[in-house]
Amino acid sequence: MIRNALRAMSLAVPAIKRLSDQRDSLLREVEALKAEKASAPRQTAEMRSRTPAPSRSNDSAAIARSDVEAIVAHAIEAAKQDIRSEYTSLPRFAYHLPFDYEMQTMPPVFDEPVRVDGEPLPLPPVAERHGSTTTDQDYLDWGRYERDIILGYARDVLPSMERISIMDFGCSSGRILRHFYPEVKENQWQVTGVDVSARRIEWMRRNFPPEFQVYTGSFLPVMPFEDNTFDIIYGMSVFTHIKYLWDLWLLELRRILKPGGVLIQSVHTEHAWDYFVDHADDPAVRDSLGPMIINHKQMPADFVYYGDLDKNQVFWKKDIVVEFWGRYFDDVKVYPPPERYSYQNWVVARKP
Incomplete structure (x- = not known):
């Protein structure tokens, strides 16, 4: 139940929703290619290499040969990268949320604090x-x-x-x-x-x-x-x-x-x-x-x-x-x- 709730919350983030839709589209294409391959006559490896299917791009052929789990893993990693690079406000300001952005967090490195005469406390850089x-x-x-x-x-x-x-x-x-x-x-x-x-x-x-x-x-x-x-x-x-x-x-x-x-x-x-x-x-x-x-x-x-x-x-x-x-x-x-x-x-x- 908690996992489903977190998944629903994550889909409210436009970047994650977009990548989730892309992943689902890829999975549907993989299933379609698998079905097509199962129903078509078996061809030799040499003919396949010399006669690419005109209706499929090389990228689609590569996807068809990929494992479904690998595609899902790639989509998840792409979503994480999208959050870090494109959806920048939260990580840029180092906001704390119920989840972290990195597997490992180290102490931040700051510039030297600023000292001003007469001020008892340092100023932030x-x-x-x-x-x-x-x-x-x-x-x-x-x-x-x-x-x-x-x-x-x-x-x-x-x-x-x-x-x-x-x-x-x-x-x-x-x-x-x-x-x-x-x-x-x-x-x-x-x-x-x-x-x-x-x-x-x-x-x-x-x-x-x-x-x-x-x-x-x-x-x-x-x-x-x-x-x-x-x-x-x-x-x-x-x-x-x-x-x-x-x-x-x-x-x-x-x-x-x-x-x-x-x-x-x-x-x-x-x-x-x-x-x-x-x-x-x-x-x-x-x-x-x-x-x-x-x-x-x-x-x-x-x-x-x-x-x-x-x-x-x-x-x-x-x-x-x-x-x-x-x-x-x-x-x-x-x-x-x-x-x-x-x-x-x-x-x-x-x-x-």
Whole structure:
């Protein structure tokens, strides 16, 4: 039963579905050739070599002489290669899934961490940074800027900022989380970072102090924490890409928040839609959103979930965010994008 379920899930991947169809077509051709061979008069090897069948190509003749199991094995290996090369998003970002991409996994090799005067923690090398920044200082400023906004929203909701337990939901290599280190040292804050990029988490595990609890998550909305664990859960550009099970993810985050705890997340709304329309000539926009974002100058519906397992974008109208998220949280508010660095709105909500 489990094998059948996994097979059905794998066929949802276009590359695997295409190769599965090709394999089935080859198997049907092999069976047809076998039947034809059994019913035709036996010919000598010399005549067969000098008189190829006009209706079959050399490739088909080679396939006909192949063992069916070998064809199946070849199709499976081709599917694996197709995933690794063509269907690139998951392995490129080293995401963890219920299956791995390689038979053997070795520790990743990183460039040297970057040291900046006055910074207590190293910066990740450029290859391990998510997002677009031009300099080390820009990277630091961006993270510090959003840290300050998060603290401002949290102070508006929480009765106290002492001994806070905070989670960065989608922490990458710690762009924002690093800037809570003073709260860790001075106010005994507990900090946790989770990301589906195993490589980025491994970099933090090797370069950040042990006070930073970091772990690799998955696409499944299950988190290894007791109920009522965190005072603050924030996430930048995460729900902008959760097309599947976003409501279950909200419920899971609500479960691990303490009563009265604050959820802070960025989302795509009409503002982001307008931004993408204005940049519709950008190949990255076209690749991420397809023709819809180009053909509709305004959001065509209350929400748009675009993409598949490889790439996806999620848009809600602001009032729909309040309506949908308000089923799970109290005091849901949608704030304008920050003045710097972002075109995404921020949602602030409180657990009942």
